[in-house]
Amino acid sequence: METLTEQILAQTIRVRPKESHKGTYGRVCLVGGNDHFGGAILMATEASVYSGAGLNTTLTDPSNFISLHSRLPEAMVANFTNRDELTDLVSAANTVVVGPGLGTTDTSLSVLKAVFDTVSDNQTLIVDGSAITLISKHDLKLPKAHLVFTPHQMEWQRLSGIKIAAQTDEANEAVRRQLGGTVVLKSHQTKIYTPTGSFLNTAGTPAQATGGMGDTLAGMIGGFTAQFADQTNAVLAAVYAHSAIADELAQSQYVVLPTQIIHQLPRYMHEHQG
Numbered sequence: 001m002e003t004l005t006e007q008i009l010a011q012t013i014r015v016r017p018k019e020s021h022k023g024t025y026g027r028v029c030l031v032g033g034n035d036h037f038g039g040a041i042l043m044a045t046e047a048s049v050y051s052g053a054g055l056n057t058t059l060t061d062p063s064n065f066i067s068l069h070s071r072l073p074e075a076m077v078a079n080f081t082n083r084d085e086l087t088d089l090v091s092a093a094n095t096v097v098v099g100p101g102l103g104t105t106d107t108s109l110s111v112l113k114a115v116f117d118t119v120s121d122n123q124t125l126i127v128d129g130s131a132i133t134l135i136s137k138h139d140l141k142l143p144k145a146h147l148v149f150t151p152h153q154m155e156w157q158r159l160s161g162i163k164i165a166a167q168t169d170e171a172n173e174a175v176r177r178q179l180g181g182t183v184v185l186k187s188h189q190t191k192i193y194t195p196t197g198s199f200l201n202t203a204g205t206p207a208q209a210t211g212g213m214g215d216t217l218a219g220m221i222g223g224f225t226a227q228f229a230d231q232t233n234a235v236l237a238a239v240y241a242h243s244a245i246a247d248e249l250a251q252s253q254y255v256v257l258p259t260q261i262i263h264q265l266p267r268y269m270h271e272h273q274g
């Protein structure tokens, strides 16, 4: 297992070419946020926007439209139960993030199934939070896409069937191979299992242990994979940056809020572009 270092940032975060426009930096479609968990999709969307993704559209419950727009006018919004809009917007994206705050109701399940029916193998699909729980509960067939799963240990237990205490590298890698794609197994020391190797993230702090921290990471992975060509490096750089920014803030803070990490992203990415 290789330890992630700051080097991953300069290898991934590109200096922006002069001749470019919003279309150069990718389209992200984020799907989630029911009438209880609006904050989750708001944070994921804000993280994608602040990571620099060129165009961001959020498919969510209509009760979240006003809060999302008033906080983040840069993002577009649509109703996640409108099947035609979902099909159009998901198809148009380079990266789709599904799950933050999606919930586990019948509506959540039908939204997730619609996303799975729509994505294709040239797209990256980040599967987070409730989407992981729904796949486990309903034994859903996974779509053909560049899959990136972002479970915490309990979600990984549900998806892989491996109890938290038995989540060894060998056992985790075996399930990753069956699933295909990449698994970001989140904990106090996140491990990333990819088709080309495994990585340990030693950055990060207990000051991050607060709700919304993973929703924020899912949005960052969305923003990074939409912009940067090497999809594995984009995931690794997002994981590292998320924790490293938290470490900076934790030097003088007892707790680090997800939105504080988000607001440091443009400055941090400017300092670490290669």
Ligand SMILES: NC(=O)C1=CN([C@@H]2O[C@H](COP(=O)(O)OP(=O)(O)OC[C@H]3O[C@@H](n4cnc5c(N)ncnc54)[C@H](O)[C@@H]3O)[C@@H](O)[C@H]2O)[C@@H](O)CC1
Pocket (backbone or CB within 6 Å): 036, 037, 038, 039, 040, 041, 099, 100, 101, 102, 103, 129, 130, 131, 133, 152, 153, 154, 155, 186, 187, 188, 211, 212, 213, 214, 215
């Ligand atoms: N502001 C919001 O709207 C928020 C919405 N959220 C959403 O709520 C939904 C449910 O997610 P939850 O994760 O809260 O609930 P889950 O029920 O999926 O998992 C939480 C449980 O897992 C346990 N656990 C064991 N190891 C863990 C680890 N390493 N990291 C985290 N938990 C671990 C926790 O103690 C807790 O009992 C998701 O869709 C999520 O996106 C949460 O992110 C919280 C904030």
Ligand SMILES: Nc1ncnc2c1ncn2[C@@H]1O[C@H](COP(=O)(O)OP(=O)(O)O)[C@@H](O)[C@H]1O
Pocket (backbone or CB within 6 Å): 129, 151, 152, 186, 187, 188, 189, 190, 203, 204, 205, 206, 207, 208, 209, 210, 211, 212, 213, 214, 215, 216, 217
């Ligand atoms: N003690 C800790 N040390 C380092 N990182 C942590 C710690 N606790 C939580 N994190 C990080 O915070 C995030 C939590 O994700 P998750 O549990 O999905 O949060 P949520 O669903 O509430 O947004 C992960 O990236 C995890 O690595």
Ligand SMILES: [Mg+2]
Pocket (backbone or CB within 6 Å): 128, 129, 152, 214, 215
């Ligand atoms: Mg989560």
